[in-house]
Amino acid sequence: MAQLEMTTGERQERRSTLSRRQLLSSAFAILGLLVFFAATLILVALITQMTIQGAPRLNWKFLTSFPSSDPLQAGILAAWVGSLLVIVTTMFVAVPLGVAAGIYLEEYGGTNWLAGLIEINVTNLAGVPSIVYGLLALGFFNQQLGLGESVLTAGLTLALLILPIVIVTTREALRAIPSSLREAAYALGSSKWQMIWDHVLPYSFGSILTGIIIGLSRAIGETAPLITIGALTFIAFLPPLPIQPQFPFISFEWLKAPFTVMPIQMFNWVSRPDPEFQANAAAAGVVLIFMTLTLNGFAIFLRYRFRKGIKW
Amino acid sequence: MTDQSLTPSAKAAQFTRNKQKREFKERIIQTVLFLAAFSCVLATLAIMEILIAESWQFFQKVSLKEFLTSTDWSPLFEPPGYGILPLVSGTLTTSAVALSVAIPFGLITAIYLSEFASARLREVAKPVLELLAGIPTVVYGYFALLGVIPLLQLLYNPIGPTLSNIAPAIFPIELSGFNMLGAGIVMGLMITPLISSISEDAMRAVPVGLREGSYATGATKLQTALKVVMPAATSGIVAAFILGISRAVGETMIVAIAAGLQPVVSFNPLEQAATITAYIVQVSLGDLPHGSIQYQTIFAAGLTLVLITLTFNVIGYFLSKRLREKY
Numbered sequence: 142m143a144q145l146e147m148t149t150g151e152r153q154e155r156r157s158t159l160s161r162r163q164l165l166s167s168a169f170a171i172l173g174l175l176v177f178f179a180a181t182l183i184l185v186a187l188i189t190q191m192t193i194q195g196a197p198r199l200n201w202k203f204l205t206s207f208p209s210s211d212p213l214q215a216g217i218l219a220a221w222v223g224s225l226l227v228i229v230t231t232m233f234v235a236v237p238l239g240v241a242a243g244i245y246l247e248e249y250g251g252t253n254w255l256a257g258l259i260e261i262n263v264t265n266l267a268g269v270p271s272i273v274y275g276l277l278a279l280g281f282f283n284q285q286l287g288l289g290e291s292v293l294t295a296g297l298t299l300a301l302l303i304l305p306i307v308i309v310t311t312r313e314a315l316r317a318i319p320s321s322l323r324e325a326a327y328a329l330g331s332s333k334w335q336m337i338w339d340h341v342l343p344y345s346f347g348s349i350l351t352g353i354i355i356g357l358s359r360a361i362g363e364t365a366p367l368i369t370i371g372a373l374t375f376i377a378f379l380p381p382l383p384i385q386p387q388f389p390f391i392s393f394e395w396l397k398a399p400f401t402v403m404p405i406q407m408f409n410w411v412s413r414p415d416p417e418f419q420a421n422a423a424a425a426g427v428v429l430i431f432m433t434l435t436l437n438g439f440a441i442f443l444r445y446r447f448r449k450g451i452k453w
Numbered sequence: 454m455t456d457q458s459l460t461p462s463a464k465a466a467q468f469t470r471n472k473q474k475r476e477f478k479e480r481i482i483q484t485v486l487f488l489a490a491f492s493c494v495l496a497t498l499a500i501m502e503i504l505i506a507e508s509w510q511f512f513q514k515v516s517l518k519e520f521l522t523s524t525d526w527s528p529l530f531e532p533p534g535y536g537i538l539p540l541v542s543g544t545l546t547t548s549a550v551a552l553s554v555a556i557p558f559g560l561i562t563a564i565y566l567s568e569f570a571s572a573r574l575r576e577v578a579k580p581v582l583e584l585l586a587g588i589p590t591v592v593y594g595y596f597a598l599l600g601v602i603p604l605l606q607l608l609y610n611p612i613g614p615t616l617s618n619i620a621p622a623i624f625p626i627e628l629s630g631f632n633m634l635g636a637g638i639v640m641g642l643m644i645t646p647l648i649s650s651i652s653e654d655a656m657r658a659v660p661v662g663l664r665e666g667s668y669a670t671g672a673t674k675l676q677t678a679l680k681v682v683m684p685a686a687t688s689g690i691v692a693a694f695i696l697g698i699s700r701a702v703g704e705t706m707i708v709a710i711a712a713g714l715q716p717v718v719s720f721n722p723l724e725q726a727a728t729i730t731a732y733i734v735q736v737s738l739g740d741l742p743h744g745s746i747q748y749q750t751i752f753a754a755g756l757t758l759v760l761i762t763l764t765f766n767v768i769g770y771f772l773s774k775r776l777r778e779k780y
Contacts, residue, residue: 265497268696284743304492436587437583
């Protein structure tokens with residue numbers, strides 16, 4: 142810095158390092174774009190390949206047939222009905238439990254040590270590999286509680302699996318509500334629960350719903366924890382209907398029924414060497430991806446809408 | 454609301470009664486909410502109880518020394534072997550392959566999206582990454598077995614014999630239809646969105662002032678990204694890596710479908726191997742009597758898996774705490 146005047150040589154040198162550095166920077170920008178598109182395109186290519194392989198099987202008969210030892214006759218009726226029942230069970234357990242837990246941690250917990258302990262537990266549960274939930278289901282729900290290899294066991298297992306997702310998104314949704322809203326409710330004399338139920342929850346409903354949908358779409362795709370329970374792959378019947386023609390019209394027998402789900406059906410077909418079965422696996426995969434992507438896409442759309450709608 | 458004809462004292466009494474009733478209701482609601490939150494603790498306890506109780510039974514019959522040092526894992530055969538090392542080596546190898554794909558891909562994408570990309574591209578890219586993260590793992594397993602591995606075979610088999618001549622211990626003549634390389638690569642693709650999304654959040658959280666200071670000294674975007682933003686975001690980036698490792702170690706379906714189920718001690722990704730998770734799936738598909746030692750092996754394997762992921766999580770927690778920078 143002592144020398145203010147630069148010689149022409151120095152100036153030229155500096156200019157050349159500058160252009161070299163700029164060149165490197167632009168090169169990285171191109172590399173970044175390439176990597177992003179490459180990673181995305183590889184996946185798109187793989188999905189396309191699967192769709193092409195599964196396309197001949199994708200028809201009404203495939204959706205309405207039971208599994209069969211003849212690949213051309215086999216379908217996914219038992220699988221998608223099973224998935225639907227398991228998800229409904231999961232939803233009825235995970236949503237009340239997760240939202241309530243989220244409300245407690247965010248609004249009531251404060252700095253008390255028990256809330257701290259619960260928080261650490263939620264973080265830990267989110268990091269537990271999904272197959273370990275399967276071991277829990279096998280040892281605890283199936284054996285110790287005697288629930289067997291049923292829709293109920295599967296629903297409870299997946300509910301525990303997505304509980305951290307629901308809790309964390311509920312907390313984030315509640316945290317996003319400005320405290321002035323809470324203070325206004327208190328100022329009008331409402332109690333804590335009235336404040337939460339009448340004011341905070343309606344405003345955070347959209348974000349909470351997003352979290353629930355993402356959690357459920359994760360549950361639909363989960364395979365490993367249900368395999369350890371011993372979900373069967375060959376089920377050529379449907380569970381009893383939840384609505385009965387006789388009194389009392391509603392039956393919960395389906396909760397105890399053995400079941401199979403979409404991912405397990407696909408796993409079963411994928412691991413067979415016969416390419417005809419692999420085509421079935423591809424078709425099941427397409428249906429599965431369609432289900433999860435629709436749910437996820439809907440969740441992202443919802444979040445976008447609610448973000449746009451509310452301006453504090 | 455209140456009756457006009459009531460005397461002030463009666464009004465006051467009614468007010469207290471209502472208040473008491475309301476407070477009682479509030480208390481009940483708070484208790485119910487607490488119980489819901491506490492169910493998480495119960496779930497953790499139930500997981501630990503099951504894993505430890507069944508593993509305890511297992512270690513009554515098999516010594517801890519055999520479990521940790523033997524290289525023979527064959528609980529389903531005669532004579533049985535109960536050494537976990539083959540499963541651990543398989544788990545670590547597939548995870549290493551996955552991370553060597555996911556870390557560079559994820560990090561470059563994160564730097565690009567955070568520092569270079571336009572706001573519009575970022576708006577589109579984030580949801581796309583989220584959607585990709587939502588694809589079920591069993592579908593990724595299909596991609597590995599019927600998409601990536603055939604492609605790898607196509608690339609490898611012409612040069613296989615030549616390579617095998619040079620180093621027969623490493624290179625097989627033909628690539629098997631199940632191998633850790635293919636499973637690992639697909640696992641890496643699956644983890645990439647996770648790593649890039651969390652790293653990007655960490656880099657976006659770095660204050661703009663730091664970037665502007667860097668630009669003011671004449672640094673280019675790349676220099677700013679590598680020498681200013683990344684060091685400042687190290688804590689979050691490390692957390693992303695650790696999450697990726699945990700995900701890879703615990704990943705089940707991809708390896709169960711595509712890595713083969715051979716429990717051999719091998720760190721060569723071109724070979725087949727079984728991972729801890731794949732073994733659990735393999736056993737669960739069969740019909741084992743409860744209480745048998747084979748049944749207990751999956752809980753011992755599960756406990757090992759939990760301990761491995763826990764170790765990584767604890768390391769990650771402390772690393773990211775130490776590296777955290779406050780602004």
